[in-house]
Amino acid sequence: MTQPPDQDQKKPYQYEERQTIDMSDRVFRVGDGNISGYTACTLGVLSFLAVLCYLFPSYLTTTDLRQAYDGETLKVVLMAGIWASFGFALLTFILGKRRRLGAIGATFSAVALFLGGYSVPIEEVTPSPLSLGLDWLILSLISSVVIFTFLEKIFPKYKEQVILRPEWKLDLWYFCFNHLLVAVLLLIGNYFVVTVFHWAASGQLQSAIQSLPLLVQVVIVIFCADFVLYWSHRCFHEVPRLWNVHAVHHSVEHMDWLAGSRNHIVQTIIDRSIAMVPLYLLGPDKAALDIYVTFAALQAVIVHSNVNIPFGPLKYLFVTPQYHHWHHSSDAPAIDTNYAVHLPLYDKLFGTYHMPVEHWPKEYGTTNRLPRTFWGQLVYPFKRGL
Numbered sequence: 001m002t003q004p005p006d007q008d009q010k011k012p013y014q015y016e017e018r019q020t021i022d023m024s025d026r027v028f029r030v031g032d033g034n035i036s037g038y039t040a041c042t043l044g045v046l047s048f049l050a051v052l053c054y055l056f057p058s059y060l061t062t063t064d065l066r067q068a069y070d071g072e073t074l075k076v077v078l079m080a081g082i083w084a085s086f087g088f089a090l091l092t093f094i095l096g097k098r099r100r101l102g103a104i105g106a107t108f109s110a111v112a113l114f115l116g117g118y119s120v121p122i123e124e125v126t127p128s129p130l131s132l133g134l135d136w137l138i139l140s141l142i143s144s145v146v147i148f149t150f151l152e153k154i155f156p157k158y159k160e161q162v163i164l165r166p167e168w169k170l171d172l173w174y175f176c177f178n179h180l181l182v183a184v185l186l187l188i189g190n191y192f193v194v195t196v197f198h199w200a201a202s203g204q205l206q207s208a209i210q211s212l213p214l215l216v217q218v219v220i221v222i223f224c225a226d227f228v229l230y231w232s233h234r235c236f237h238e239v240p241r242l243w244n245v246h247a248v249h250h251s252v253e254h255m256d257w258l259a260g261s262r263n264h265i266v267q268t269i270i271d272r273s274i275a276m277v278p279l280y281l282l283g284p285d286k287a288a289l290d291i292y293v294t295f296a297a298l299q300a301v302i303v304h305s306n307v308n309i310p311f312g313p314l315k316y317l318f319v320t321p322q323y324h325h326w327h328h329s330s331d332a333p334a335i336d337t338n339y340a341v342h343l344p345l346y347d348k349l350f351g352t353y354h355m356p357v358e359h360w361p362k363e364y365g366t367t368n369r370l371p372r373t374f375w376g377q378l379v380y381p382f383k384r385g386l
Contacts, residue, residue, distance in 0.1 A: 013331075013332065013333045015331075015356060015358075015359040015362070016362045017362065018158065018360065018361060018362045018363070019362075020158050020160040020161055021166075022160075023160060023161065023162045023165060023166075026162045026163075026164050026165070027162050028162070028163065028164075031095065032095075032097060032098075033092050033095045033096075033097025033098030033099075033101075033102075034097075034098060036088040036089075036091040036092050036095065036098065036102065037088075037092045037097070037098025037099075037100075037101030037102055037105075038098075038101060038164075039084070039085075039088045039105075040085050040086075040087075040088035040089040040091075040092060040101060040102045040104075040105030040106065041085075041101040041102070041104045041105040041108075042105070043081045043082070043084050043085035043088070043105060043109070044082075044085040044089070044104065044105030044106060044107065044108035044109040044112075045104075045105070045108050046081060046138050046141070046142065047078060047081045047082045047085060047108065047109050047112045047117075048108040048109070048111055048112040048115075049134055049137075049138055050074070050078050050081070050112075050135075050138055051078070051112045051115050051116060051117060051120060052115075052134065053134050053135045053138070054071070054116070054120040054121075054122065054123075055115065055116070055120060057123055057124075057125045058125055058126040058127070058128045058131060059128055059131050059132065060131060060132050060134040060135070061125060061131060061133070061134060061135040061136075062131065062133045062135060062136050062182060062183055063125055063127045063131075065133070065135055065136050065139075066125050066135065069139070071122040072122065075118045076118070078117070078118045079117070079118040082109045082112055082113060082117060082118065083109075085105045085106065085108070085109040086105075086106055086109055088102065088105065089102035089103065089105045089106035089109075090102070090106075130183065130184060130187070131183050132180045132181070132183065133179055133180055133181070133182035133183050134180065136179055136182050137175075137176055137179040137180055140179055141175065141176075141179075144257060144258075144301065148256075148257035148301060148302070148305055149163060149257070151257075151302075151305065151307050151309070152256060152257065152305055152306045152307055155307045155308055155309045156306055156307065156308065157306050157307060157308035157321070157325075157360065158306055161254060161256065161306055165254045165256065166253070166254055167252075167253070167254065167372065168258060170262070170372065170373070170374060171252070171258040171259055171261050171262050172258060172261075173374050174261040174262045174263065174374070175258060175261035177265075177374075178261060178263065178268055181265075181268075185268060185269060185272045186272070188269055188272070188273065189269075189272040189273040189275075189276045190276065192273040192276075193273065193276045193277055193280045194280070197277055197280060197281065200281055201280065201281055201283070202281075205281070205282070205283070206281075206282065206283030209282050209283060209284050210283065210284065210285050214285065214287055214288055214291075217284040217285060217288035218284075218288050218291050218292055218295075220282065220284075221278065221279065221282060221284055221288060221289070221292045222292060222295070222342050222343065223343070223345075224278040224282060225275060225278045225279065225292070225296070225341075225342070226340060226341055226342040226343050226345075226346060227278075227346060228274060228275070228277055228278050229271075229274065229275060229340075229341040229342070230339050230340050230341065230346040230347070230350075232270070232271070232274045233339040233340075233341065234339045234350075234352070236267065237336050237339065238336070241381075241384075241385060241386055244380065244381040244384040244385070244386055245264045245266050245267045245381045245386060246264075246267055247366050247370060247380070247381075248262060248263065248264040248267070248370065248377045248380065248381070249262055249263050249264070249267065250328060250365065250366050251365055251366055251369070251370040251372075251377065252304075252328065252364060252365065253364050253365040254364070255304055255305070255306055255321075255325055255328060255364060256304065256305055256306040257301050257302070257304060257305040257306075258304075259304045259305075260300055260301055260303070260304035264377065264378065264380075264381060265378070266381065266386070275296075279292070295342075296341075296342070299318070299319065299341075299342065300341075302321060303319055303320065303321050303323070303324035303325075304321070304324065304328075305321055306321075307321050308321070308322070309321070315355075315357070316344065317343065317344075318342065318343060318344075319338075319340055319341060319342055319343065319344060322355070322357075322360060323338055323344060323355055324338065325360060325361055325364075326338050326354050326355065326356075326360075326361055327339070328361070328364050328365075329361030329362070329363060329364060330361075330363045330364065330365055330366065330367050331361050331362055331363055333354060334354050334361060335367075336352070337352050337353065337354035338352065338353065338354055338355070339352055
């Protein structure tokens with residue numbers, strides 16, 4: 001929640017083009033060692049973490065997710081990752097550049113092999129309510145990097161913005177932190193919903209919802225969930241103490257698929273809990289719930305990404321990157337607008353819609369700059385009087 005500077009409301013706002021800072025020194029170029037170095041390091045670390053998942057499945061993996069993938073097939077992927085890490089590490093030494101990254105990757109891969117590597121037996125998972133979602137982190141990171149980095153390079157909005165843009169390490173930390181806590185967050189969310197809203201649950205309503213066609217169930221869930229999320233999001237902007245928490249998310253100044261991960265832990269807990277309320281009360285079929293969760297997860301990433309995909313008429317029906325980028329803008333007319341998560345409908349109904357289709361924001365971030373470290377942002381709301 002920030003107030004735009006005083007201006008003559010009778011004068012139309014003059015939109016300006018964004019001037020991206022020079023990032024030429026961060027560009028990946030063939031032969032400079034960055035591609036091989038970062039690839040070796042990433043594959044090495046992820047391979048090591050994957051072996052830990054096989055060794056301690058009850059404590060480091062999510063039971064539901066383990067049921068959705070084939071552990072034996074992923075061992076083949078693990079084998080490829082380990083040896084590819086060694087290969088790219090060797091390349092860094094041949095090039096004589098980024099050898100430290102190569103050495104880190106090779107070391108983690110060697111430790112992974114020492115612990116059993118892709119020969120570790122698959123053990124039965126004993127469910128643990130407080131397990132870390134390490135497998136979810138690994139799979140989500142790999143798929144996100146492959147899919148969304150590809151999209152950002154094929155359909156970039158800001159072509160000058162590089163993969164390792166400023167503060168990418170901070171947002172990667174948020175990405176890892178929030179994914180590791182997925183089981184804990186689900187536990188907290190379920191406890192909150194059942195404890196607070198059990199009296200409102202209606203078996204008759206839930207039976208009626210489940211009797212509807214699958215697609216209709218999904219549509220109802222989207223509309224109801226977005227209504228709740230709209231008002232929750234709006235409260236985060238318009239209630240000063242809540243804004244101190246939400247400001248962490250808005251402190252991002254370079255938008256890409258990783259930017260949406262920057263959320264204060266307090267907001268993450270509240271968001272996950274609030275989002276479960278309509279799902280719990282409606283009680284849709286599991287298939288409908290799975291479709292909605294997948295849709296919501298993908299949309300949450302894509303709307304923050306650095307893409308300019310021509311959505312056509314769909315941009316008026318669904319929240320798109322351009323729409324949500326305006327929500328993150330610190331340009332005066334965009335402040336405290338576009339609260340909707342899935343559909344622009346509620347912004348239109350409640351007077352918070354802002355979508356100049358011919359323009360994109362000039363500035364991102366908060367008008368008052370926040371600390372630029374994870375720990376600084378963690379304590380920021382408390383210093384401000386949360």
